[in-house]
Amino acid sequence: MQHWLKDLQRKPKLLLVDDQRINILTLHELFREECDIFMAMNGEQALETCRKSLPDLILLDVHMEGIDGHEVCRRLKKDPETHDIPVIFVTAQGAEEDEVLGLELGAVDFIVKPINPTIVRARVNTHLTLKYQSDLLRSLALLDGLTGVANRRKFDEELGRTWRQSLREKTELSIIMIDIDYFKRYNDHYGHLRGDTCLQSVAGALEAAVNRPYDLLARYGGEEFVCLLPNTHLKGAVVVAERMQACVRALQLEHADSGIGQVVTVSMGVATMTANSTDGAQVLLEAADRQLYKAKQAGRACIRSGI
Ligand SMILES: [Mg+2]
Structure with a gap:
């Protein structure tokens, strides 16, 4: 819950x-x-x-x-x-x-x-x-109806709030962007109902990897999830991302068309910042998105981190 x-x-x-x-x-x-x-x-x-x-x-x-x-x-x-x-x-x-x-x-x-x-x-x-x-x-x-994790609106709200907190307290704030690899192929192969079940399972696995009550996992849209980690440096965020990878792998969800070991995998981008202006939260989000793009370029099913 x-x-x-x-x-x-x-x-x-x-x-x-x-x-x-x-x-x-x-x-x-x-x-x-x-x-x-x-x-x-x-x-x-x-x-x-x-x-x-x-x-x-x-x-x-x-x-x-x-x-x-x-x-x-x-x-x-x-x-x-x-x-x-x-x-x-x-x-x-x-x-x-x-x-x-x-x-x-x-x-x-x-x-x-x-x-x-x-x-x-x-x-x-x-x-x-x-x-x-x-x-x-x-x-x-503020809940995502399908997966039961937070929805995009809740994430946007919390991002604004934790960004202000980071600005006030000069603490680092990390974001993990998560994307299910070749999800379109999954839907094409297994149909949308199985696709929904896959999203629910992956959301559950990701959530199991998030331990602290003030960390937030949200569905960002489609097959994309995002995790907000207040007061967390880059190394700490990468540890969470690795744990997420492990939890998703442990599901061993069959994905015949994935081309990556024929199981469902995720790509992740991690970025960290200390807030330095009132309206910079978007920059952090974009940095995490760039890292996610790099993870995909690197062959998917992996983590990339940095600014
Ligand atoms: Mg009085």
Whole structure:
């Protein structure tokens, strides 16, 4: 199962932000059974916790020293990583302007202090359910229907995200492009149904070779797959590629017309970069594609790596 689907089976993460300890404790008491609770007592802490822990819902006090609740919300909505986290504002009674501004800033709801446990519970549960459903729908929309691995859209999204991460943390990012050798001949010889089964088997073998939960295998299109390896140097990526080769070979799928040992094989191109500009992810992808081309020129069923 894809790790981002597994991730949906966990407890929801709830972030409580308030500069009064007693308010946090009251809310903590209400939700500690069913949620993983995170707490922050000022705006800076709240923003940091959001980036690190990506909560499913935030209960955000409006009035705090320094960065207030409205500003926290404004910043969260600007950042693509935290943009989708729903925010419920906690406002003082009769502060209608706070509520109007909060909703304008993109909050999903507001709660009035002093807190009424029944109301808070109902509202939090409603928004956690909505969040879960939208996460689930999003995850399903990012799966490749045939092979069950990530689809192209998910890959593009993750490439953008890990590229930004590489730029921020100055870490290396690797990509493996994978192509099934002579797949058209396979389809011509065995028919498209067997072709589909072959794609499923190869996807399964490739996935078995990817160990870390934050590595991503995706179907790039047709008989092409791609693997994204954050925080991985070229040598490390080549090791993964070799493991993939071994797993596909171990399938021993008959391919009478392949001309390469009459079994299904794959060609691979590996490339690594440290992000140096905001819009360079495409360059890394092209580098991996060039290496894949070299692998094909070299007779297929092999790996080529470099920039
Ligand atoms: Mg306050």
